Amino acid sequence: MSHLFYQTAQRRPVLDQARGVYMWDMDGKRYLDGSSGAMVCNIGHSNPHVLDAMRRQMEKSTFGYRLHFETEASEALAAKTAALCPGGMNKIFFVSGGSEAVESALKLARQHALAMGQGTRWKVISRSPSYHGCTLGALAVTGYAPLTAPFAPMMRAMPMIPAPRAYLDGLDPADPATGAHYAAMLEAEIIAQGPDTVLAFIVEPVGGASTGALVPPAGYMQAVQEICRKYGVLLILDEVMTGAGRTGRFLALEHWGLSPDIVVLSKGFAAGYMPLGAIAARDDLVQAVLDQGGFLHGFTYAGNPLACAAGAAVIDEIDRLGLVQNAAEMGKALRLQLDGLMARHPIIGDVRGKGLLMAFELMADHDSKAPLPPALNAHQRLVDIAYDMGLIVYSRRTRDGIEGDHIMVCPPLIVSEAHLDEITETLDAALTRLVADLALAEMA
Ligand SMILES: Cc1ncc(COP(=O)(O)O)c(C=O)c1O
CATH class of the missing domain: 3.40.640.10 (Type I PLP-dependent aspartate aminotransferase-like (Major domain))
Known part of the structure; x- marks a missing residue:
């Protein structure tokens, strides 16, 4: 029982510590901070x-x-x-x-x-x-x-x-x-x-x-x-x-x-x-x-x-640490990786952004740009699946806040290519699970 209240009733684990691009909860589970919190921790956590x-x-x-x-x-x-x-x-x-x-x-x-x-x-x-x-x-x-x-x-x-x-x-x-x-x-x-x-x-x-x-x-x-x-x-x-x-x-x-x-x-x-x-x-x-x-x-x-x-x-x-330059270079690498995800997952309809302010939008149809039915709550589901897999990303709805689910991928500017690989590999698995879950949801 907590005396705090948050925006919604959803609860999250208690944070223990954070270093660089990683965060750990009290059970020792590790998360990669793929959104720098809410696009905040640009230099990574606990910089000495x-x-x-x-x-x-x-x-x-x-x-x-x-x-x-x-x-x-x-x-x-x-x-x-x-x-x-x-x-x-x-x-x-x-x-x-x-x-x-x-x-x-x-x-x-x-x-x-x-x-x-x-x-x-x-x-x-x-x-x-x-x-x-x-x-x-x-x-x-x-x-x-x-x-x-x-x-x-x-x-x-x-x-x-x-x-x-x-x-x-x-x-x-x-x-x-x-x-x-x-x-x-x-x-x-x-x-x-x-x-x-x-x-x-x-x-x-x-x-x-x-x-x-x-x-x-x-x-x-x-x-x-x-x-x-x-x-x-x-x-x-x-x-x-x-x-x-x-x-x-x-x-x-x-x-x-x-x-x-x-x-x-x-x-x-x-x-x-x-x-x-x-x-x-x-x-x-x-x-x-x-x-x-x-x-x-x-x-x-x-x-x-x-x-x-x-x-x-x-x-x-x-x-x-040359982080502005690293953001420009890693941003290009991240875009290529997200484009790769779009090629593998037709549910991604658009990849956009600049530097390490990147996002992709989930769509029902790539060509017509039709959004997913809002009731599926796809953006929140993907965030939760990724969280479960140890990756933090941030989502909202792009079309007046009502439909057009998008996911922000905005890691700290200290990321390396290895971190980007970890982000996209987890997103790949999370998207596969999302698509399977949505198919189940449509049948229900
Ligand atoms: C562009 C922009 N302006 C203003 C704000 C508000 O900042 P804060 O949440 O620190 O009050 C935000 C927060 O997300 C933002 O993205």
Whole structure:
């Protein structure tokens, strides 16, 4: 009997310890962490250098309230973060997680509009599907019906455009016309809303759990940046999942040479060693807000020195171990292996992603892209079968959260080819068992 409650009644074994890409429960069973938790533990578990840095910080201080002290740890991490962001983005604001970071980005954007005498701008356009967090502000810009619908009356509805799911619309993602087609939807929405009412566009550069690692079609990201500039709409890149090396660049925006107004970070940023998130913003944007009296926002644990010491050590380890490069190389190898699984298992209808942010989608029919009947609950079954076999993967539904089962395969960036073999061999066996189970389910 537990006094805790979780999202569902499903219980899991108690964690004993975790090292590198592996985790062990109290019975000594070993699991390969094929999803880095929820795409968090980018540098792997129990990295000794990060633990040492945390211990050193703990001996000095574990908390310093931001209105009373500045800390060396937060200054050091802010400097490292700014150096990894595009030029002119030198201002960093710390929080404790992704949802807090998204809230902070939305509120900074709004205060900037006020500072510029543009108080009519408050609408934040986002995409559907998308995921930006579970707090009510971040949820209002999230396009994922199962998570948003119950709370709709409590939120201010925000405009949304479709995510560029070329593979479902029968369009070629490599064709720049496809990117232009979906980007035009942003321009049309800005015009329909009234450009002087639109504050910002928030977007995951490579989709996360809501779309199953959706990679934007050719030219899309550059086009949305241009459209934002044309209408004075701020571009907020939510790199909570894509940041910290996950896609084979430190920030996914580097794939397209983007210069957004605000970048949102969390997850791999402190890799699960401490709760930490951040926004990086353009210097002039922050200056305008500070000149008007300051940012009316802040969380008690903002800039916590222990969290920042962990974050700085994580960035050092990403650099020392060459993890961005490893993510790019292992990502290519993983794609080949997942393509191989698709060739052997017709139930896989699509493999997609960038770097080690990879996913595959289960379908009833490869050609028509028809989804599996949602009642089969195939994505959860596959996660459970793999878990049973000692492999942790993460799943959601890709088509508005209602159907289109996808599985995220996102191991820590320290993976070797041998680990990838272990992941795909287990997935191979798990898919075979899933197909047999589904055949039984259909007969029942
Ligand atoms: C893209 C993106 N933004 C925001 C969040 C919210 O982060 P958190 O769960 O740390 O609040 C997530 C979490 O999955 C995410 O993937």
